[in-house]
Amino acid sequence: MTDSLTHLLGIAPLSPAHITSILDLADRYVDLNRRQVKRSDALAGRTQVNMFFENSTRTLVSFEVAGKRLGADVINMAMQTSSIKKGETLVDTALTLNAMHPDLLVVRHPHSGAVELLAQKVNCAVLNAGDGRHEHPTQALLDALTIRRAKGRLDGLTVAICGDIAHSRVARSNLILLQKMGSTVRLVGPPTLVPTGLGADVFHDMETGLKDADVVMMLRLQKERMDGGFIPSEREYYHRFGLDADKMTHAKPDAIVMHPAPMNRGVEIDGELADDLTRSVIQEQVEMGVAVRMAAMDLLMQGRAAKPDGVMV
Numbered sequence: 001m002t003d004s005l006t007h008l009l010g011i012a013p014l015s016p017a018h019i020t021s022i023l024d025l026a027d028r029y030v031d032l033n034r035r036q037v038k039r040s041d042a043l044a045g046r047t048q049v050n051m052f053f054e055n056s057t058r059t060l061v062s063f064e065v066a067g068k069r070l071g072a073d074v075i076n077m078a079m080q081t082s083s084i085k086k087g088e089t090l091v092d093t094a095l096t097l098n099a100m101h102p103d104l105l106v107v108r109h110p111h112s113g114a115v116e117l118l119a120q121k122v123n124c125a126v127l128n129a130g131d132g133r134h135e136h137p138t139q140a141l142l143d144a145l146t147i148r149r150a151k152g153r154l155d156g157l158t159v160a161i162c163g164d165i166a167h168s169r170v171a172r173s174n175l176i177l178l179q180k181m182g183s184t185v186r187l188v189g190p191p192t193l194v195p196t197g198l199g200a201d202v203f204h205d206m207e208t209g210l211k212d213a214d215v216v217m218m219l220r221l222q223k224e225r226m227d228g229g230f231i232p233s234e235r236e237y238y239h240r241f242g243l244d245a246d247k248m249t250h251a252k253p254d255a256i257v258m259h260p261a262p263m264n265r266g267v268e269i270d271g272e273l274a275d276d277l278t279r280s281v282i283q284e285q286v287e288m289g290v291a292v293r294m295a296a297m298d299l300l301m302q303g304r305a306a307k308p309d310g311v312m313v
């Protein structure tokens with residue numbers, strides 16, 4: 001990496017060179033992960049603590065698998081039974097953990113900015129595993145790796161990100177990354193779910209939004225972040241914005257279908273299309289997730305080795 005990173009808090013602070021070096025190393029970890037013995041000692045002797053203040057299936061398991069394959073000691077903090085439930089603040093919890101000298105903290109939190117706040121209080125590397133509707137950097141990196149492997153490049157592509165953009169940290173991180181790498185991003189969805197001013201063209205119908213797209217990325221309706229009626233009904237939403245084989249005819253014939261999951265089949269995507277391996281790369285996204293997280297943690301630790309005090313930049 002050109003200049004080393006201290007934390008991975010978002011895509012915004014990364015340069016194209018940072019992104020490329022994470023993806024290049026992740027490609028090598030994909031090969032390792034396909035071997036019978038999936039073991040490296042890049043993080044041997046390192047302690048990784050996963051703190052998830054919000055539900056997760058893929059991301060938590062993915063970070064745990066990634067750390068273990070790199071030889072780290074991985075601890076999953078059970079947030080439901082932690083002292084946060086007794087009223088301890090996030091910062092106090094972070095300081096307590098910090099005193100145990102972890103090397104990596106992987107944090108998911110419902111509030112935008114909470115992970116960055118925590119990063120300011122500790123002297124180990126912090127990885128943002130999703131903060132509110134702000135950023136989810138490893139998701140965007142794994143999406144980029146999936147796209148690069150399918151299309152051979154990340155520049156000059158047209159990527160339609162569709163659905164609930166307003167509440168999605170995945171959309172935000174992908175938009176930043178894909179634009180940095182030279183692709184054109186379109187945001188597609190109903191006016192209630194697509195904010196303006198994000199610096200991308202906005203479309204309110206799937207036909208024009210998907211026209212000649214190379215990549216169609218669907219998003220989940222983030223009901224847990226909605227406090228009102230954003231759509232008339234799920235049935236109506238599926239009819240207008242749910243992705244099926246019919247709507248895919250507007251995209252390029254070799255366009256790929258992506259979804260960060262969890263999916264709501266029959267709400268934002270047709271189940272059959274999601275399972276169609278000639279078009280859908282949704283399972284591959286999960287595979288790329290482990291490799292990208294291995295690469296990100298490896299590079300962060302390499303950067304820390306160059307700065308033994310963990311001095312923040």
Ligand code: ASP
Nearest residue numbers: 130136170220260261262
């Ligand atoms: N798993 C992704 C996230 O944590 C996407 C989603 O929940 O819809 O943001």
